[in-house]
Amino acid sequence: MLVLLLVSVILVCCCQVLVAVEAPRIEMNDGNKIPIIALGTYGSAQDVQRMRQTVTWAVEAGYRHIDTASIYKNEEQIGQGIKDVVNKGLVKRENLFITTKLWNDRHDREQVVPALKESLANLDLDYVDLYLIHSPNATYEDGTPANVDYLETWRGMEEAKALGLTKSIGVSNFNVEQVNRLFANSKVKPAVNQIEVHPSLTQEPLVSHNQKLGVVVMAYSPFGFLVNRDNIADAPPPKVDDPTLLKMASKYGKTTGQIVLRYLIDRGTIPIPKSTNKNRLQQNIDILDFELTPEEIHTINKFNMNRGVFN
Numbered sequence: 001m002l003v004l005l006l007v008s009v010i011l012v013c014c015c016q017v018l019v020a021v022e023a024p025r026i027e028m029n030d031g032n033k034i035p036i037i038a039l040g041t042y043g044s045a046q047d048v049q050r051m052r053q054t055v056t057w058a059v060e061a062g063y064r065h066i067d068t069a070s071i072y073k074n075e076e077q078i079g080q081g082i083k084d085v086v087n088k089g090l091v092k093r094e095n096l097f098i099t100t101k102l103w104n105d106r107h108d109r110e111q112v113v114p115a116l117k118e119s120l121a122n123l124d125l126d127y128v129d130l131y132l133i134h135s136p137n138a139t140y141e142d143g144t145p146a147n148v149d150y151l152e153t154w155r156g157m158e159e160a161k162a163l164g165l166t167k168s169i170g171v172s173n174f175n176v177e178q179v180n181r182l183f184a185n186s187k188v189k190p191a192v193n194q195i196e197v198h199p200s201l202t203q204e205p206l207v208s209h210n211q212k213l214g215v216v217v218m219a220y221s222p223f224g225f226l227v228n229r230d231n232i233a234d235a236p237p238p239k240v241d242d243p244t245l246l247k248m249a250s251k252y253g254k255t256t257g258q259i260v261l262r263y264l265i266d267r268g269t270i271p272i273p274k275s276t277n278k279n280r281l282q283q284n285i286d287i288l289d290f291e292l293t294p295e296e297i298h299t300i301n302k303f304n305m306n307r308g309v310f311n
């Protein structure tokens with residue numbers, strides 16, 4: 001009887017592990033591989049406190065890629081979460097992909113390596129997998145504009161990579177001209193450009209330009225206006241109950257949010273859904289078992305109104 005009980009407990013545990021499908025990876029222009037979905041972590045002070053637990057839930061659900069930034073002030077909690085999952089044997093450090101970002105007030109070339117070392121100390125890691133310039137616009141600590149060319153900042157990023165502090169380097173919020181100028185003036189090409197992309201801001205020219213250059217696009221605020229955005233009163237469509245998205249959702253047995261995340265993957269971008277809720281975290285990665293048709297992608301593209309949450 002006891003043996004039977006033990007066997008069933010082991011079976012239940014194995015099934016739980018098997019249910020979580022690990023996110024697949026794609027190759028970047030530097031040969032490193034990046035998971036096709038990342039956990040977003042930008043949020044309130046309460047979210048910061050939830051982040052340690054969130055990392056465990058996320059890894060159990062199949063996430064291997066965590067997106068943070070020094071400005072999110074949560075690197076320490078994420079580092080504790082990483083320690084937890086590695087110590088519990090849920091995942092090895094080398095199978096995780098950790099992204100963090102350089103804030104705008106550290107753009108001088110000689111500030112980049114020290115800034116990354118601070119992030120590594122917060123995360124309690126020896127290296128990150130991807131380090132991004134958060135924005136092309138340099139500022140002073142008080143947020144007023146500073147006159148630092150991002151090409152200078154990029155030299156510091158190349159140094160950080162050469163030192164092994166990060167496996168890959170990239171940018172965020174760079175437009176076509178900025179990407180082109182960086183490409184024409186760099187030894188190491190950016191592996192990633194993280195920008196805002198969702199149905200209300202489809203960014204087709206910028207996404208395809210990056211992709212033609214071999215730069216992987218990470219899509220932030222992937223839900224667009226499907227979720228409540230407190231600071232925006234006249235939110236454009238599509239909303240969570242949009243009839244066109246609902247039709248696709250019923251065809252695939254998914255929610256409209258899952259349809260939008262899959263749309264981003266099927267455009268070759270990496271969505272970064274943020275949640276600190278266990279069920280929603282699981283729901284957001286339960287999108288690896290279906291694909292939209294090119295017609296459905298085209299239909300969702302037609303929602304574009306060039307309206308961003310941040311931009």
Ligand SMILES: NC(=O)c1ccc[n+]([C@@H]2O[C@H](COP(=O)([O-])OP(=O)(O)OC[C@H]3O[C@@H](n4cnc5c(N)ncnc54)[C@H](OP(=O)(O)O)[C@@H]3O)[C@@H](O)[C@H]2O)c1
Nearest residue numbers: 040041042067172220221222223227272273274275276280
């Ligand atoms: N590079 C940049 O400049 C930049 C800028 C913005 C964002 N980002 C990155 O991109 C990530 C995502 O962007 P975001 O946080 O703006 O937006 P998002 O992921 O599109 O939306 C997050 C919001 O949706 C809710 N949510 C998540 N899953 C849900 C679901 N299944 N059903 C209903 N609601 C759901 C979350 O609440 P709960 O947590 O309560 O579930 C949260 O309020 C950020 O966290 C950050 O890592 C980067």
